[in-house]
Each structure stands twice: as structure tokens, then as C-alpha cells.
Amino acid sequence: TPGIRPLVAGNWKMNGTSASLNELRAITHGFMHGLDADTEALVCVPATLVFRAAEIAASTPVRIGGEDCHAKESGAHTGDVSAEMLKDAGASHVIVGHSERRTDHGEDDAAVRAKAEAAWRAGLVAVICIGETRAERESGATLDILSRQIEGSVPASATPANAVIAYEPVWAIGTGLTPTVADVAEAHAHIRARLLERLGADAGKMRILYGGSVKPSNAVELLAIDNVDGALVGGASLKAADFLGIAEAYQ
Ligand code: PEP
Numbered sequence: 543t544p545g546i547r548p549l550v551a552g553n554w555k556m557n558g559t560s561a562s563l564n565e566l567r568a569i570t571h572g573f574m575h576g577l578d579a580d581t582e583a584l585v586c587v588p589a590t591l592v593f594r595a596a597e598i599a600a601s602t603p604v605r606i607g608g609e610d611c612h613a614k615e616s617g618a619h620t621g622d623v624s625a626e627m628l629k630d631a632g633a634s635h636v637i638v639g640h641s642e643r644r645t646d647h648g649e650d651d652a653a654v655r656a657k658a659e660a661a662w663r664a665g666l667v668a669v670i671c672i673g674e675t676r677a678e679r680e681s682g683a684t685l686d687i688l689s690r691q692i693e694g695s696v697p698a699s700a701t702p703a704n705a706v707i708a709y710e711p712v713w714a715i716g717t718g719l720t721p722t723v724a725d726v727a728e729a730h731a732h733i734r735a736r737l738l739e740r741l742g743a744d745a746g747k748m749r750i751l752y753g754g755s756v757k758p759s760n761a762v763e764l765l766a767i768d769n770v771d772g773a774l775v776g777g778a779s780l781k782a783a784d785f786l787g788i789a790e791a792y793q
Pocket residue numbers: 553555710714715716717718753754755756774775776777778
């Protein structure tokens with residue numbers, strides 16, 4: 543989208559130990575040497591790695607994010623991590639509402655909205671995920687589902703500076719399947735229109751990422767689609783060569 547700086551974001555999910563930080567080092571190296579300086583890079587890592595990842599990425603163009611946060615700042619929530627803790631560990635972003643959180647932990651739109659607000663309270667950018675299931679796609683409900691998720695998950699105070707939207711068809715995540723170019727274009731145009739309606743003209747500058755089986759071989763095609771302002775990359779973000787190969791789509 544004209545006037546929008548693209549964002550290539552990785553999501554390591556529940557993968558990665560100390561040894562994986564070498565991949566992160568290679569990713570920072572790639573973004574410092576040779577990749578288009580206009581492309582922003584983000585790697586969202588498990589909470590256990592945020593602190594060390596942020597040290598590695600400090601003074602490189604790569605930003606570090608968490609993969610989820612609790613809505614509260616602190617308290618009796620054993621095992622949970624707050625947005626403030628992620629910020630303190632060096633994160634600048636946090637993913638909220640990933641379909642795996644919605645499925646594994648029963649997070650609904652209201653919970654996701656509360657997490658986005660928690661991210662802002664802590665000074666993090668929220669990467670808010672939405673997307674239809676296979677059954678919803680097959681029944682023709684995709685655009686309605688996206689409207690409902692935007693209404694429910696995206697707080698009215700979202701701005702291009704504090705929020706990124708990620709469109710991730712659930713059936714395309716980790717499956718190797720991707721929607722057609724026409725289907726991605728339709729979904730992203732719909733999301734843009736709903737955001738403009740909900741948030742006003744500023745939403746014309748909000749980044750809408752595509753996520754779901756993005757890899758180097760399909761990145762050029764997917765990232766060239768209207769209203770696709772970057773990618774959220776799961777599996778292919780674990781290997782520096784693949785993640786950098788996707789970012790090269792912007793060269
Ligand atoms: C994701 O987890 O956000 C994702 C898009 O995964 P993958 O790229 O592996 O499909």
C-alpha cells in the first residue's frame with residue numbers, strides 16, 4: 543500500500559531454545575547487510591527467549607516481540623506473562639489473538655481486545671490476528687467473520703502506530719495451503735474497508751499482514767497483492783535463510 547512501510551514478522555510459536563538464537567543472529571545480519579532498509583523486521587519468540595533475543599537484536603533493524611500476553615499487568619496468574627514483562631525484557635511488539643491461542647486457550651474476541659489494550663498500556667505494538675476457519679471459508683462466511691473479528695478484537699483506539707492487523711486464514715496456517723491471489727486481495731480489501739469505517743481515515747496507513755504458509759517461493763506473489771503490507775511467518779521464520787528469502791520479496 544502506498545505510504546506504508548512493509549513489515550516482515552516471524553512467529554516462532556513453541557519452538558526455540560538457546561541454540562535457535564544463532565538463527566536470530568543470522569536474521570539480524572541479513573537485515574543489516576543487503577536487505578531493503580525500508581522493510582521493517584520483527585521476530586516474535588517464546589517468552590523464555592525474549593530477553594536474550596532483544597540483546598542480540600539491539601542496535602540492529604530487527605525488533606523482538608512476544609507471542610501473547612495476559613490482559614493484566616501482574617498478579618495471581620501462574621504461568622502467564624504480562625505485556626509489561628515483555629516490554630521490560632526488551633520486546634517492542636506482541637502478537638494477540640493468534641488462532642492457536644483462540645483454539646488452544648479458548649480466547650474470544652473480547653479477550654483479544656483486552657490483550658491489545660494491555661499491549662498499549664505497556665507501550666507495545668499489538669499484532670492483532672484474525673482469520674476464518676476452513677468451514678467458514680467453505681460456507682462463504684469469510685467476510686462476515688472478518689467483520690465480526692475486527693469489530694470484536696480491534697479496540698476503537700487502534701492506530702497505525704500501535705497496531706498491526708494480521709489476516710491469517712486458519713486453514714492456511716502450517717498446512718502449506720494458501721488462498722488464491724484473488725481471495726487474499728478480497729479479504730485484505732474487506733479488512734481495509736472495515737478498518738476505515740471503524741477507525742477513520744488513519745486506518746488507510748495501518749499495516750495489514752498476510753499470514754499462512756508464506757515461504758520464499760510464494761512471497762513475491764503474496765506480498766505484491768493490494769493491501770498486503772507484509773507477512774506474518776510461522777514455520778519459515780525458524781530458519782534465517784527462509785525468513786530472509788521472504789523479506790527479499792521487497793527488493
Ligand atoms: C503463523 O503461525 O502465524 C503462521 C502463519 O504459520 P505458518 O507460516 O507456519 O503457516
